[in-house]
Each structure stands twice: as structure tokens, then as C-alpha cells.
Amino acid sequence: MMYSVNHGLWWTIFLASLLLAPLLFGIINKVKAFFGGRCGPRLLQLYYDMFKLSRKAGIFSRTSSGVLQLAPIVSLLATVMAMLFIPGGLFRSPLAFGGDVIFFCYLLGLSRMLTILAAMDTGSSFAGMGASREAHFSVLAEAVLFAIVVFLAIVARSICLSDLLSPLSLVTPGISVPAVLLVAGAFFIIILVENCRLPFDDPETHLELTMIHEAMILDYAGPELAMIHYTASLKLWSLCAVLALLLLPQRVGGALTGVLAYLALIVAFAVGIGVVESIMARYRFLKVPHLLVGSLAAVLTAVLLLLFF
């Protein structure tokens, strides 16, 4: 079943996504606090933080040369632009075009590149460390992501994100369930690595030497930091939304039910991330590539399953 076209509703959902994205971090933190037996920060804490930060004056490193200022803006805009191609709930993106999935992936890549450059712009060894790790892991993550796109492209016979995500679900006849599960699992791992969550990165840590994302943004403050937090939440939302659409049964009923199921799945992934972070330790960096190569193998297996069974 294809997505219906309703631009009005799509824009509504898009704007709602922009508003709701920071909530995901609140949910993750609440889940982690629950497992730790604490109350944890408020659900809306990130909104308060962002509001507070956005009203401050900026402060930039004397070493930096403008890339530091530019990067958060580009990252934010690139991520928002990437979100434009995600079908919202049950509605096709009005900007969808053939190949937009490549554009989507590369926009996220742009955001990452700018963050890396900004980190190196400070001349800080911690930021350099984070940037170097980010560059390393993203190479593999990119490969896995594109392998997943290949899988979806074979199913949908298209490379438009709005078509790619529509026909596939666990309940679609003719597609092997293990293959879908492998792809979904691999995508979940991609969500974790792209958003610098456990077991790849520990967003809570205060130890500069073990950070990835947090180390890169160590020298940010004020409105820039608010932008970075917001970008991070949008990125998490986007990838969760894609996974949600991937798994969402298409015939869940009317538009309202569909949209609610979509949002519920996104929240469920946030809870899932919280649970993962509560029950496992982070990997040593040398082991991270193993996991990523493993998920690449999983996706390739899924492709084989799709083609031959």
C-alpha cells in the first residue's frame, strides 16, 4: 500500500516533529533514571536547557576561524532539510524525488563533516579525539546504511524515501520476516551509532578521553550549544521515524490511528534506547567496528534472503 498524499497533514506532522524531537532525550533519560532507581531530570529538561542557552551570548575559542560558528548552523539546516524527505506518518513527502534517499544520507553526512571540522577548529586534543573517532565509525555506519537502502530499494523498486518505506512491514506478504528483522536490527544499531548512544558512546560521561560527540562539542556554549542539542534531537527523531515507518503495519486503520501508531513507535524506540543504555556497558572503541561490520553482514544476509527465498 502506498502512502497517501495529503500535503497539509504532512506539513502538520513535520512541524510537530520539529517540536517533539527534544522530548526523545527526556524519555531516554527518564527510562535510564527508572532503571537507576532515581527520579531523573524532567521530561522537558532539554527544552528548558535549550531556552536558557539560546538567550545567552556566544563565546568562541580564540583559536577558531569561523568554522566553529558556521558548523552548528549548517548542521541544523542540513538535518532539517533531511527531515523534509521523511514521509510523516502515512503521508508522502511533498518534496520527494527519485534518489532523495541518497540526498538524505549525504545531508546527515554533511552535518557530521561540519561537526568534525568545527571540532578540529578549536585545536583541542579532546575535540580532535572525538572527531577522529566520529570519522572512523561513520565510514562503517555509512556502508551499513547504504546496504539497508539497497535492501529497501530491491523491495520497493525505487530510490525515493517515500516509496522505499511504504511497502515494507513485518506483515507484508512475500517478504521473509527474518530478513526484515535483520534489517531492522541493523538499522537500530545505526541509530545508536549515528546518535552516539551506548554501547558506542556514552552521552552521560564527563570523561573527555572516552567521548565522541560530547568531546567534539566541548568548546561550544550559548546559542550554538542549543543548536547542537536541537540538531542531535532532530537526528535521533529522523532515524527513529525512518525505522518506525519501516516497521509500521500499513493497514492500521484511519489516518489518526496511523499517525498515532507512528508516534508511539518512535517513543517506543526512545524507550528501547533507554533500556539498552541501562543494561549494558559501552564497548571498547576497538570493538565498535566489529559490531558495525557484523550488522553489515546481517543486512547482506537479509538481501540474500530477499533475493533467493
Place this chain on the structure above:
Amino acid sequence: MKIGSCSAIVSMSALLLTLLVLLQAMGFTGGPWDETQLLFYGIGVAYDLLSLLFLLPVALLGLVAAIHSIGYLHGHGAARSGLYWFFYNLTLAAMLMVPLMRSAPLFLLSWEVMGIASFALVIFDWDAAASRRAGWIYLLACHAGAAFLIMMFVANSSPLSPGMLWLPAVLGMVGFGLKAGFPLLHVWLPSAHPAAPAPVSAVMSGAMIKLGLYGILRFVLLPGDTLLLCGWLLAITGLLGALLGIVLALPQRNIKTLLAYSSIENIGIMTMAYGLGVLGVAYNVPGMAMLGFTGALLHMFNHAALKGALFLGAGAVYRATGTLNMEKLGGLMKRMPWTGGAFAANALSLSGLPPGNAFLGEFLIYAAAFNGVINGHGPLRALSLLCIIALATVGGLAVAAYAKVISAVFLGEPRSDSAAKAREVSWTMCGSTLALLLVNLSLLCLAPYILPMFTPLLTRLAGESATGFQVPDIALLLSMPSILSLLLIGVTAAASRWRQRLGARRQDAEGVTWDCGYAAPSARMEYTGTAFAQPLLDAFASVLKLRRQLQRPVALFPGEIRADLHSQDLALSSVWQPLFGRFGRLAIKTHSMQSGFLHAYILTMVLALVVMLVWGMFCHRVDRPATPPTAVTEEISK
């Protein structure tokens, strides 16, 4: 000095003229054409759209690099400048000739002149041993390539049994591949590019190596049985070249060596795209064919302008600091804002990210591969899948490599005095880089409109197909990313402007980079380029043959820690050096035959003649009647 300037002006005006004529030819003939335009057909000189396609980068880079050369050569003596200009013009002339020559002797002649003239430019800095060595390797590669090409032309013109049709194709592939920098055949490239003056590297990397691809398109890719073979060869060579190039680019410390390896990567991507195109034709997947050829073509333009600009930028850095070693640079963005800004923008673009123009080409190549995955079958599908994953991996690695260059050279704190004292270079050098940036920006805007001009060529390459996947469709496909990229640039500019105003109002402050409160921070405490790439290098250590000589501190109180980190080129260290070494040893062994006595030599000759006579009488005569019938029956049975 005067000779140099005059020469520069002459070469510039000649190039300008060429460019104008070429553009005029496109504009005035009223739309797309692809007829062969005869110049002096009697002696085999002609041009068509394919020639034009490859002449454009030559003309463009030749002009811009000439302007850059004026600044670059400043301070060199008249004699050296004169030599430079002579060989520069000769190289350009030869490069302009190559796509116009249709007959084998003329083509080979201009090809050779191109090689030898550029050899003279490579050893421009002949006092340095490294330059001379690079020059010799280059000369060797040029001649080996020419030898293969001669064999190819001979094989092409001689009647071949159908079982031997692959021979000229493979010979051509090797001969042209040596120029283009195919994997294993690339070894001259990473040493010649850094040795040559930056404008020459720009021309060589941006335009000359692509003439290798031109040769393949013109002389190797002939319709017929070899198409399938060529397609597979191109696709797999390209895939390997792209991966090998970018992986080997990562550990380099010299900016130009890194850029040279990146050229191998990009040639790889183009070759892969041509391969996909050819396979699309061979397997009758029209969309893939069209997208592949178009993507390759677009990427070629993009790479020419981008890599040219990057080499010119590297030249500017060299002139300003006296070094190309990235570990000794840093912090140049503040000191050379124009060069730095242009370099960063070009590098960002060449890493394949939007809103850069290189993304558009890669976008089409991705689309071609996806088309193969969706519409292809069997091995084609597997190959397309591999291409997509390779492209994604190469993309990620390119991001890492270019992030390394940008940050090690332009960001952070300077790591040496010369970098700290660097100033912006003269307007000729700055301007040429900026001009190329402008070209790139226009490629981003205009790619959807330029492509239809090449419709006849593309249709000829990709074959007429009824299924209706045509150039205008592709142009339409490209228009979305193109428009959105421009939108992104525009909105970013507006937003950062707004942010600056806000900052002025709120009085944004400056502070130190977080130094943990330490009393005496230094530039040694920032990540070096090698350090940045280290995790990736470790992952590829086996491929890179990363030699890591590190005197690890084992004593409780070590006196010193010495380290020597160098990566070797796998092709050089594992293939060519052992091979040539073995040949060398073999050659030394033949010394024993060199007794110095005339009668010994005569005896050897007589013996050889006798052996040949015996072989001719017994073996050959017996074979002759036996072979042809079997070959014929085999052909019939096929």
C-alpha cells in the same frame, strides 16, 4: 622574467581562444550535435563531442594554472622560468592535440610529446633527489604506457582470430590505465604530482590523467564482443581504484601526495561509472547505462575543477609556508582566509557532500548502481550492490581524508614558525583558486542545463533505448538536489549573517580553547593529521602495509621515544619493487654470458640460430595443419 611573462600571456591567450572557439562551436551549431568535425581529415585530425568533452578541462585548467603560475614562479630565475613556460606550453599544446588526433601515429606522437614535456615539468625542481626519482618513475610509466598503446594499435589493425579479440582491449586498458592511474598502475602518480610545481599538478591531475579515460572511450570501447569484457574490467578496476586510492590517501602527510591519491580514487569512481554504463548497455539495462555515463561525465567535470583548485590551493600554501607537510602546518585559515576558504569549500565539495557540485555526479553514479540493483539480474545485481557499498565506504573515507587535510592545514593552531608567519598569497594565485571555486558553483547551478548539450554523445554511448530513459530525465532528476543545495547555501548564508548580527548585539565573547586549566598549553596538544587518521589507519593497516617503527619505552625511565610512521604503497612495495628486483637480479645473472670474446658471441648466435631452425622444422610444421580446424570448429560450435 620577461620571457616568462610573455610566454604566460601567449599561452593564456591561446587557451582563452580555444575555450572561446569550443564554446562557440557548441553555441552556434544550434543545439546538440555529434558529427565529427573535420579539421585536417587528410592527416587524421578531427573533433567531435567526445573530443570537446575532454578538451574543456584541459583548456580551463590550462588557463587558470597559467595565471597561478605567474605567482608561483615569482622569485625563480629567468632561465628556470623560461624552461618552465616552454615545457608548460608544450605540454598544453600536446594535451590539446591528443583528443583531436584520430590516426594512430599522430595520436601516439602527441601522446608521447605530452608525456615527455610533462616529464620536464615534473623534474622542475631537479636539485631534489625525490623530484628526479619521481621524474624517472614517471618517464618509465609514460613509456611503458606508450609501448602498450603501440601494441594495441598494431593489434587493432591486424586481423585477429575471434578468440583473441580481448587482446587489444586489455592492451589499451593497460596503456591508458597507466596514464589514468588505475590501481597497480598508479605508482608514478603519487610521486610525480607532489614533485611537480602546483599548477602543473593541477593540470596533470585535473586534466591529463583523464585523457587516459578519453583514450579508453575512443579506442578501446568499440561496439562488439569486447563490450562486456570492457564493462566488467572497467567497473571492477574502478571499484578497486576508488577504494585503494582513498585508503592510501589517508595516511599521507604531504598535501599534494594526499591529493594525488584522491585523484586515483576519483578516477576510480569515474571508471566505475563508465563500467556501469558499459554494462548497462551490454546487459540492456538502459537506465543504468544512461545514468552511468552521465554520472561519469559530470564527475569528470567536477573533479577537474575541484582537484585543480585544490592543487592550486596547495601551491599557495607551499608558497606561503615553504612546506607541504601537514604536520607542520595548521591555523592557516586565519592567516590566508581567501586561499583557506576556497580550499575548504572545494575540499568539502570533493568529499562528495552536498551542497557541493561533486555530489551531483556521485548522485548519478549511485542512481546508476541502484538502477542496476533494481533492474539487473545475477552478477550485474551483485556488482551494483558492491558498487553502492564501495561508494558509501569511499564517501566516508573521503570525508575523513578531506577533514584531515582541511583541519591539519587550515584549522587549529600553527605547528611551526613558518605556518605561524604565513601571509595571504598574491592575487594571481588567490584569484585562480577563487575562479575555480566560481566554476564549481556554476557547475552546481548549471549541471542540469549543461548535461542536455551532451545528449547526442550520451545517447551514442548508452545506446538508443526505447524504454525512454533519456538525458532530460536525468537533468530533471538532478535539478532537485541542485536547487536544494543552492537553497541550503543561501539559507546558511542568511542564518549565519543573522547570527553574527545577534552576536554583535549580545556581545559574543572570545576565550581560550578548554585547556583544563593548565598553565602552559602548546600547539603540540592538538590533534595532528596522522593522529586524526590513526584509528582508520589501524583498521586498514594490513592493506596499507603501514610501517610503524616505534621505539616503545620499555625501560622504567626511558631516555627517548623515537617513532617513524610511514605507509607504503602496496602496489609499489608488494608488486613492482619485487618484480623489478627479480628482473634486476636476473639481468645481473646474464652477466656471465658477457665474456667479452667475439667468438663466444658468434658461437651463441650460431647456437641460437640452430635451435630456432630445429624448432621451426619440427614443431611448427607439425602444428600448422592441426590448429586452424579446431579453432574454426570451436567458433562454429559457439
Place this chain on the structure above:
Amino acid sequence: MNMDTTFLTLPNGAAAPIAELPVLPFADFRAQLIQAVTQNGLRVSSFFATPASNRPGDFELIAVLADDRAHLLRLAASRVSKSYLALSADCPAFHWFEREIAEVTGLICENHPWPKPIRFTQPTTGAAGVLPGVTDYLRIADEAAHEVAVGPVHAGVIEPGHFRFQCLGEEVIFLEISLGYQHRGIEKMLVGGPDVRSAQLIECAAGDTSIASAWCYARLQAALSPACQASPAAELWRGIALELERSANHTGDLGALAGDVAFLPTQSFCGRIRGEYLNMTAALCGNRFGRGYVLPGGLRYLADNKKIADLQTWRKRVHADLTNALDLLFDTPSVLDRFENTGVLAPADAAAVGIVGVAGRASGLNNDIRLSHPYGPYTDRPLSLCAEGAGDVLARAMVRRRELDASNQWLNEALNAGTELSADEQASALSSHHSPAGGLAPSMIAVSLQEAWRGELCHVALTDSHGRFRHYKIVDPSFHNWYGLALALRGEQISHFPICNKSFNLSYCGHDL
């Protein structure tokens, strides 16, 4: 070699007249010490220089070696002026001590392999100012290498110290640690004591080792003054307090290790359980860190039988929780993967530089003062030795875990013994004075060793002719172990530094004094 004539031999927590301390010619002194340490297996517990009483400008070097097999301490002295041939050149165990001597006295240790300051204190000579942490760090001779400078201000709520990593990418080739940011001059303040402040000053040398420090000081006083002798009951309660301190800290460390690998459950549990141990300490001592509980001559407070019974049930409950939390930690593969083979300190290196305590036992060194130089309640109620051999983070975590069990066992027996004490015995434990009323024995040297939770704590006191402290030397276990951390990081991934550091968990203020 006859140890009995070359050295003054003392049991743990005893004193002797300074006159009995043999003052050897320096060449003999050097040779004997090096032989004792490198060949006879003695350990350097303390080594310091004190101004010679008769000749200004000269210094007396005093070494305290621990002979674990004979359960004795062996002391020797020599006199030097201006400079002497460093012992570290032949015996690395002295190297940190000699760096300290050079920094404090201005003596030149010739041929010292690593002649750098350890605390960056302002030189006594009044020469040009020293910037904290600024020295010539050993560098990798390659432009591609870089340095990572961490500290003195850290992101977490921890003490200041400067770590300088020489790295190639992610790999640490070499680490140097510069401390001294917490230097307060405690030893100097103690000279001329004891007075009412002395006990408090000593408790604050390392705040998390208050009980061990105070006990060490109390036993030193007891050796120097008969009025300060503590009753067996007092010693028993001091032991209980010390084991509570050990349990609290080990629990905290294991929780922090879990936190550093982002393993939330154990981190959260241990955070709470550490609090429980601290609260038990507060119930017993009146202060969560046991401040002011141990006094010269006895204790400040007594515990009645109801309190003991409460503590007993509390301990049981907390230990059950702790076992659960730790089982979770040590059963999680992702955690073990992080701990195993990380930050290995080879046993040979550990022995060579003289690592003590938890880190030493994790590297296969079987030293535990409670067993090798037993004192007080440990004499008739020994604990089991908890040693591992691998020397990695896992080994250090395992040693802590096993010590927690051993302490728990010991606490159980000791608390039971506490209930069986008669009222008189209980009352005898009480001390009323902060400083000895009658002053200390004049011209004595006294040594006291403790197994604090990090390891061996050594106090040495010299009294002058008026029974006042002429010199007071504190050697915190961290003093021995900082170099061990630096060694463990060589060739390690820089991202492993936090858990390596946490697995040693050394004290900055205890080292800096």
C-alpha cells in the same frame, strides 16, 4: 650481610632512641639498601631527608624498609651534604622518594634517571618561580605524534592533577603525571607538635583515609608515650571502623568503575551502598568519614550492645545488596570485556617500583600490612589475603570485591567479639585527650604502618630533645602507586585511561600533603 647490625630493627608501631639508629657511611648505606631491596625482597616504606641536628646544611637520609617475611621494619641512616649518588639509578623503588628529597631539600641526586619535581612546590632557595605541572615532558620524536594534556581541572568532581599523554592517535605511548596542586605543607605544620591540631591535620592528609591515618598516628603516639597506650577493646573498634572505611571506599570504587564503562545498574546500586557504609560509619563514629573517632589513647565514643546489634543486622543487609550488585557487574560480558586485559601493570614492574595495596595485590604482590606486620585486632583475628595476578583492571576490581567479602567476614566476627566485651573493657576504650598530657619521649624515632584501604600507610616521627616532633613523615599508599598508573597506561588506548585511573583510584591530596 648482618641485618641486625646495619639496620635498626623495630616491630610495627614501635619506637627507639635515635642514637640506636646506625648512621652508615653513604657508600655502605647505599649498597646495603639496594641489596636489601633488590635481593632480599625488602620494600621501601619510607625514605626521607631531615636536616642534620649538629651540622647546618647537612642532611640525614633515613630509610625505613619493610621486611614482610620477618614481620619487622628495618631502619638505616646516613649523612650527606649538597649531593649524593642517587639510589634510583640502581633501584627504581627509591625514585619517587628521591625526587621528593631533591625537591624538598635541594639536595642533588646525581644520576637520577628521572630528575623532575613531583609536587612543583616553590623551591626553598627562593629561586625563580615554578609553574605547577610545567616541566620537560618526554616527547615522541615524530611530528605526527601529539600530546594530550588533561588537568589540573577535570570534568568530573575529582582532585586536581596534570596528566600528560604522549600519543600516536588513540594509543598512549607514554604517560607522565604531575601532581602537587593539593600541596598544603602538612608535614611542616606537624613539626613542633603534637598539639590539639595534629590529629585533625593528619586525618585530613587524605580525607577518605581518615580512620587509617588517625589510627596510624595514634599508634605512633602510643609508641612514644605510655599514656597513649590503647586498650585491646579500643583497638578492636578502630579495626571495625577501618574495615567500614575500606568497605565504603571499595564499594564506591567498584560503582565508579561501573560508571566509567557506562554500566548503570551497578553504578547506581554501589552509589547507594557506599552511602550505607558511610552511614554505618557515622552511626559508630559520629561522622560519615570517621573524623575524630580515633584519638591517641583510645576512642571518642563507645557503642552499646544495642548499637552493635543494629550494626550487625545493617551490615548483613547491606552486604547482601552489595553481593547482588557486584554479581551483576561481574556477570555482564560487556563489562568484563572492558576490564579484562586493560591497563595491565606487569608484576615485575609493580615489584620494581614498589607498588602497594590493592594495585600491588592485583599484580601478584602479596603484601598486606594486616598480615605481614599484624597489629591490634588483626594479630589474633587474621584476614585472608586477596591477591590476583593479572594486573589488569579486572584484577584490581576482583581484589576489591574479594576484600569486601573478607572485610565483611571480619566485621561479622569483630562485631560479635564487640558484644562479648565486658562493661569495663568497653569503658577502657574511651580516650579523653586529643594530645598526650605528658609529652612524648625525647630523641626517639617511631614508625607505624597501617593497611589503609588503598594500601600501606607509613608514618615516621622523630622527636627532639623536648619530646616535640622534629620531623614527621607521612607516606600515603598513593605515593608508591602513582608511577604504577603511568606504567599501566603505556601502549594502552587513551580511552581506557579513565577506567585505569579509577581502578587505581589514587589520592591526590594524600600524595601532595
